[in-house]
Amino acid sequence: MDLFNKVEPKYIKYGSYLHIYCPHCHKSLNVEKKDQKYILVKAKFKGQEGFIKLSPYLNIFETETDLPLKEGDIVDDMMCPHCGESLLVDDHPCEECGAPKVAEFIVSAFSKLIPFYICTRYGCKWHGLTKRDEQLIKIKIPRQDMPEQDPKLRKFNFLEVPYGYTAELAGIEADRCLQCKVPQCVQGCPVGIDIPSFIKLISEGKYVDASRKIKESNSLPAITGRVCPQEDQCEARCVVGTMDKPVAIGRLERFVADYERNINAVEVPEKKAPSGKKVAVIGSGPAGLTAAADLVKMGHSVTIYESLHEAGGVLTYGIPEFRLPKDIVKSEVNYLKNLGVKIEMDAVVGKLYTIDELLEEKGYDAVFVGVGAGLPRFMGIEGENLGNVYSANEYLTRINLMKAYKFPTYDTPAPRGKRVAVIGGGNVAMDCARTSLRMGADEVTILYRRSEKELPARLEEVHHAMQEGVNFKFLTAPVKYTGDKNGMVTGAECIKMELGEPDKSGRRRPIPIEGSNFMMDFDMVIVAIGAGPNPILFDTTPDLELNKRGYIVADPETGKTKKDKVWAGGDIVTGAATVISAMGAGKRAAKSIDEYLNSVKKTKKKH
């Protein structure tokens, strides 16, 4: 039909009011009376003629008729009430119920005309555009950017960089979702959030419901919306992403979680009846918080033991304020407290209590170990113990946990450098580089031994770092540091690298180019090359089996360790990974602990 324009990069919002026209006489089929609005179509059924009234709102299905139609009946014909021409088209069965014929209309959307269909089966929900048209329209909506602080300003403050979506932007972005029947995104999510459902709720404007939908499988959406590497997980599998940029699932997640918190709509969900069982959770990072939240909802009494003076683990000491405001972490921790989780600060398990003491003397029925990978790694090169050479852990702990960026209001001294080198290419390296800019460095350089393509950091972090003026020196690694007579670092001797064959991780192995050594001047160096397992807990728990790298051996499905009544999850099992994978592990362990505790109860009853 020549009448139809090519589909334009516009979109029709869920529930929009549509103007429907007859494709033959071009007269409007909309009827607008004082109290009701509907589309009027003439129809024939078993020789009888009558009317069908339909809702004019996209994807909202309400219908009324004076014909003796029952649900499932197929009308014989549908006609325009003005010209009486039949509207049925032959070669187009219903996409929803498979009825052989549908009626075709024209819909005007943003001054463009697009075909619109109504199924001939009474009671069928299909009442809209063809999937193909819909997909085409949705894909033409560009991925919405998040408004953010100007890079020139933000490198002087610790305020959060992105401001987050507005409701309007979130609505547009949510409409890009195709609502796939077999959603690939969910398979990419380590905790299996029902992504299409929560996005649909955003489309409908039900933001709080959307947030609660997420919380069914992820209790910390405000955090994961900010720190998850979505481009490797849910968004990597998004079908829209195969044709255009994927739906911004992370930004939508962040929007609804912030919305719910900001209007104080956070509610404590219902808990199961008390089981009388006690569980100790060691570590209050992402794994511990998730396990604790799930276990307390299952009716168990939960106590978290945290070695530092504030809860949150890496969320508190590691990730900087401008990426994850600490108020958000605090409110998530408070949510847990409101659920009834007890948190003991300053309690170093392994020193103050051993795991065996928790089980035997303190009467816990199960223990979950989520202590993370907190032992900083160094390269073991000459000069690494010079002054002003820091582990990323120390640097970030001073700034984030101890609030050294507010020195001297806060007493902890802050390392300051004018020419700063950050060694490594992960998220932590980006955090360190961007933090040192904010602490007043003139020049910050990231030294990474592979090329830009292999950078393990989130895309957004790399992008933000580049925007703020962090220098990147790829294929470069330090081989030694030089210092002055006071023992402070003055520079690094570096070596150039080239990429060889892919290693076990699938990334190409960097090989030093002999004789390519050169000097660079620095007055501060931050080593951000990863972290290992902290042995403090294991020294007093020799029967906890560890692997060659010093991490706990645990069943990947359940988190069960080789030690009786002890589960583990997160970085202490997998080695340094992401917040969300640790949360996934906490979740699976909570389920397994719950099953175990329930089975104990049952066997006891038998006796």
Add this chain to the structure above:
Amino acid sequence: MYVILDKKDYARGTIVNIRIEAPEIAKKCSPGQFVVIRVNETGERIPLTIADNDPLAGTVTLVFQIVGKTTALLASRNVGDFIMDVVGPLGKPVEMKKYNKKILTVGGGTGVAVLHHIAKGYYEAGNEIISIIGSRTKSYLIMEEEMKRISTEMHITTDDGTYGFHGFVTQVMDMILSERGDDIEFVVAIGPVVMMKACCDITKRHNKKTIVSLNPIMVDGTGMCGACRVQVGGETKFACVHGPQFDGHLVDFDLLIKRQRTYIEDERISLFRSIK
């Protein structure tokens, strides 16, 4: 929150002794271990070696010298006041057992407080203790009575000769090791870094194993940050998890001195502001 039960001071108020209520720590700690404290919300985390513990009363004793903002702040707290955080016991305890020969313990300045806890441990394990304690001047000497109680032989030195031997602890130690080094199993030397370094130089000559207790800058005290790294026998160790006691003959003291001075400027600013 941890309440201060008792407070004493020595050396014209520059060295303070507080006893705090911390039943769990008191139950678990052994000589050589330390705690990390944070006085208030804006406070810094600093390590303090445990000078004594009473598991029955549920108390821990800390002795510290006022050197900066945090120690000054802690010293300003009185009996009945609270300390926000006390984390511990951290670090490795010293191995306590009965040795055949005597143990020579050497302490200087505030280090005597830490030395006392360790020496008491050895004493209670049935060892004979010879001790040498010293200070700048008579009024700065601490815990003389307590040390006397556990020592079979006791020497006192002052730099200015106002009390005991006129000179350094190292001189007396050198004499004892030269005269009857064969009677001595090993040496424990705790005090300022320069003193420990000087002690180790002498004991190396006498080929006597020497245990020292290091006090580098720390943040968390649980092995998480690596601020406290020290070089021992060419290897990098974390004082908080591998120590704080190490074989003094292997420690790179010069590096320790330099690393302790990293924040000297900031510490001055901090202290100045708190006095003002």
